[in-house]
Amino acid sequence: MTVDTKIQYSRMAGRLIDHVANGTTDWAEGTMEVPSTEYTDAEQWQREMDCIFKSLPILVGVTQEIPNPGDFRSLEILGIPLLITRQADGSAKVLMNVCTHRGMQLTSEPCGNQKLFSCPYHGWTFKSDGALRAIADAPKFGDVCEGARDLVQFPCHEEGGLIFAVLDADSDVDIRAYLGAMMDDVAKKGMDQWTYVGHRIIHGPNWKVAYDGYLEGYHFKAAHPETIEPRTFTNVMEYDAHGPHQLVGFAAKNVLELGDVDRDELWQHETKGFDFIRLFFPNVSIFIAPEITQVAQMIPGPGSDGKHHHFALSASDPARERRGRCSAHRDGGLAA
Known part of the structure; x- marks a missing residue:
């Protein structure tokens, strides 16, 4: 403080x-x-x-909901299906819980632990960081540029046990600056x-x-x-x-x-x-x-x-x- x-x-x-x-x-x-x-x-x-x-930055979850690599939580805010995931390096990502092929929700489970998410409609598979890993029957589907169909990712910041995000993938808001001195105090609470x-x-x-x-x-x-x-x-x-x-x-x-x-x-x-x-x-x-x-x-x-x-x-x-x-x-x- x-x-x-x-x-x-x-x-x-x-x-x-x-x-x-x-x-x-x-x-x-x-x-x-x-x-x-x-x-x-x-x-x-x-x-x-x-x-x-x-x-503006809003709270989307707390750290202890997803403490371990592979942990995830899904929820909906303002009609936007979200997928909050814990990465191998300990960071959190906030993704749109929607397949980039035909818009199907990837998972309806509220939480769990898994490295891959497969679309229940056509079987496209994504890694927990949002990257498209595999297209079902890819040789018959056609070319897809690498990175072009990764999951939508929202800007996020995790500190003091809280996970904030801006629900605009193109936002350039400085989340940490927005949280300001009050976050300095909260972060020290551990x-x-x-x-x-x-x-x-x-x-x-x-x-x-x-x-x-x-x-x-x-x-x-x-x-x-x-x-x-x-x-x-x-x-x-x-x-x-x-x-x-x-x-x-x-x-x-x-x-x-x-x-x-x-x-x-x-x-x-x-x-x-x-x-x-x-x-x-x-x-x-x-x-x-x-x-x-x-x-x-x-x-x-x-x-x-x-x-x-x-x-x-x-x-x-x-x-x-x-x-x-x-x-x-x-x-x-x-x-x-």
Whole structure:
């Protein structure tokens, strides 16, 4: 963590202590009303998909879903079938899960381990890096220029246990630059070495409704009376922007116990009196706790629908892993 980040986090924690002591929160300048059409208008939704989700880096998976060479995960985002694969050199690739011959989906399996993918229609075979390896009955098919029919590959970047991609094969967006200083912080948490515990899919509302929920703690007492509210104050928050991304701070019920801590050193006490949620715009929320971390991946559906993937990672001994990655993906369960 850089000196500037330590200062920023310490100042946020200090403001949370002050809010609890003074009965305040991080106020906006005034009340804002948002028309419901912002969440339901079909034309606006399409603009959001074109200008945000198909143009900016988005989370497509977590490292621990595909830890070993040959591992893969398949999913669909915005109607685009994706195939995320782990290479022999340890790198990840994000490919279109579509045969370049006649557009057939290569695999319907949610995950697994294999070096080759064969199209179930005409038998074209591709390597896990997307290269076309073989054309069925090639002598009778005709000439195909080498590389001309490899799988479509999307720009991607993997760091800190997270795999981001831009769903535009021709994009020149610098993914790492976009993720910025917040990724520096997340990468130092070592989530790429944590144990994959489970995965759950929640079918929910428009992506902005879900994103809004991670931005506020006003709902804690009513919505989470037995889980979050007993340890965290309702409607006591602090916000800091990291470019398009946000760090949101929440005060725990014991935050005043940090009153005697040097304010410049408060950054070291995360989860011991306050919690941070890290949001990478537009579709990632990360809550890091001492023993368990939740990564939420918000995937827009058509119109007002949405799908939210929740991944649980554990920092403790791998023996705590209760369920294999594939079984978790197949039944949508989450063991935590």
